[in-house]
Amino acid sequence: MRRATLLGVRIDLPTRRELLSLLRQTLRGPSPGLVDITTVNAECLAIAHAEPAYREVLNRCRLNLVDSVGVALALGLKGITPVERVPGRELVEVLAALCWEAGAGLFLLGSREQVAREAAFRLMARYPGLMVAWHCPPFLPGPQMPPSVEQAALGALRHHRPKVVCVALGMPKQELWIGLHRRRLCSLGVRIAIGVGGALDYLAGVVPLPPAWAAHWGLEWLLRLVRQPRKRLGRQVRRLPLFLALALREAVHHRICALDRQRYLC
Numbered sequence: 602m603r604r605a606t607l608l609g610v611r612i613d614l615p616t617r618r619e620l621l622s623l624l625r626q627t628l629r630g631p632s633p634g635l636v637d638i639t640t641v642n643a644e645c646l647a648i649a650h651a652e653p654a655y656r657e658v659l660n661r662c663r664l665n666l667v668d669s670v671g672v673a674l675a676l677g678l679k680g681i682t683p684v685e686r687v688p689g690r691e692l693v694e695v696l697a698a699l700c701w702e703a704g705a706g707l708f709l710l711g712s713r714e715q716v717a718r719e720a721a722f723r724l725m726a727r728y729p730g731l732m733v734a735w736h737c738p739p740f741l742p743g744p745q746m747p748p749s750v751e752q753a754a755l756g757a758l759r760h761h762r763p764k765v766v767c768v769a770l771g772m773p774k775q776e777l778w779i780g781l782h783r784r785r786l787c788s789l790g791v792r793i794a795i796g797v798g799g800a801l802d803y804l805a806g807v808v809p810l811p812p813a814w815a816a817h818w819g820l821e822w823l824l825r826l827v828r829q830p831r832k833r834l835g836r837q838v839r840r841l842p843l844f845l846a847l848a849l850r851e852a853v854h855h856r857i858c859a860l861d862r863q864r865y866l867c
Contacts, residue, residue, distance in 0.1 A: 605681045607672065608646045608847055609656055613664050614676075617685055620666070624696065627792050628703040628764055635787040637662045637779050638795040640689040642669035643848075647840035648773050650847055655773045658780035666692070671844065678852035680859075688821065690800040696765050696793065701728035705792075708761055709735040710754060711769035712801045719805035734761040744770070744777035755785065762790050767797045 603614040615623065627636050639645065639662050649656040659665055666687045667673055673684040700707045707724070709717045717735035724733050736757040738750050746754065758766065766786065768775040775796035779786070786794055802808040 605676055605679070607675055607679075608650050608844075608851060610641065610646055610649050610659050611665055612641060612672070612676065613666060614681075614684060615664075615666075617687070620664075620687065621695070621699075623664075624699055624793065625703075628699055628705050632787075632792065635783050635791060636664065636793045637783065638664045638666060638692070638793065639776050640668035640687060640692060640796070640798075641665050641672055643671035643675075643844040644840045645772055646672065647844040647847070650843070652773070655777065658773075658776055661780065662776070671841075671848075675844075675848035675852065678848065679855045689795075689797050690803045692795065693767055693797055693800045693804060696767070696795070697724045697728055697731060697733075700765055701731040703764070705764035706732045706734065706761055708758060708763035708766045709733065709769065709801060710738075710758075710766055711771075711775065712737060716801050716805045716807055717769070719807075720801040723804055723806070732761075732763075734763065741770075741774070744774045744781060746778075755782075755789075758786070758789050758791070764791065765793045765795075766791050767795055767800070769797050769799070769801045772796065772798055 602619055605612045605614060623636075627633055639659055641659075645659075645668075649659055667676070667684055668686060668688055670686065673686055676682070676684050697707055699705075709721055711717070712720075714737045717737050721733040721735050725731050734757070736754055738746060738754050741747075741750070768779055770778055775798070779794045779796060799808065803810055
């Protein structure tokens with residue numbers, strides 16, 4: 602599997618075939634320990650640049666997959682091509698299909714009750730026999746939950762014993778929560794844990810799926826910004842220009858270093 606680094610974060614670049622094989626083997630074979638997955642976008646990397654603790658959590662993840670077109674373009678500026686994007690909403694569907702195939706349980710943690718419930722029902726209707734459970738803790742400003750809330754979440758996981766957990770607490774809380782509970786999740790038999798952000802909104806039909814042209818060009822973020830300006834505008838105005846500036850600086854530095862190496866070899 603190819604790997605790269607962007608803004609201090611390791612980025613994994615499997616082909617879709619490699620990724621599917623890895624996920625299937627994780628669910629069907631001997632336990633490899635917890636495979637935690639982050640779908641990396643521009644906001645994620647901007648946060649990681651500003652928060653070393655979050656960057657450390659990402660670099661401990663088993664898989665950091667390219668979610669957004671911005672990250673793919675930034676890697677391309679460094680000469681790293683081709684880059685296959687794996688949007689989080691698509692990966693949830695893939696994991697549901699693999700759980701159905703393997704007879705494994707799927708668990709949705711986070712989002713709003715009506716959203717998680719509808720997403721679960723739709724997945725179970727799509728894959729008859731698939732077991733999907735959910736638990737929706739109250740909104741919290743950070744990954745640390747009060748003891749009673751934490752016990753309820755972990756108790757639900759202990760009761761349902763899923764093999765895959767999709768954590769929809771929002772970025773960076775979901776990745777920090779998974780990192781905080783890696784050992785406990787593993788002891789509960791969880792094989793795969795992934796931060797899915799707003800993917801459940803798509804699955805539940807709360808947010809319409811992007812048209813084919815928007816999905817092809819990676820413009821889902823722009824459509825969500827137009828549809829939810831109050832929720833998204835403030836944070837994207839802060840983070841996206843920062844990501845762009847940092848990615849351009851890194852790409853220029855990378856190219857200059859490459860030229861210097863060529864001159865030295867000549």
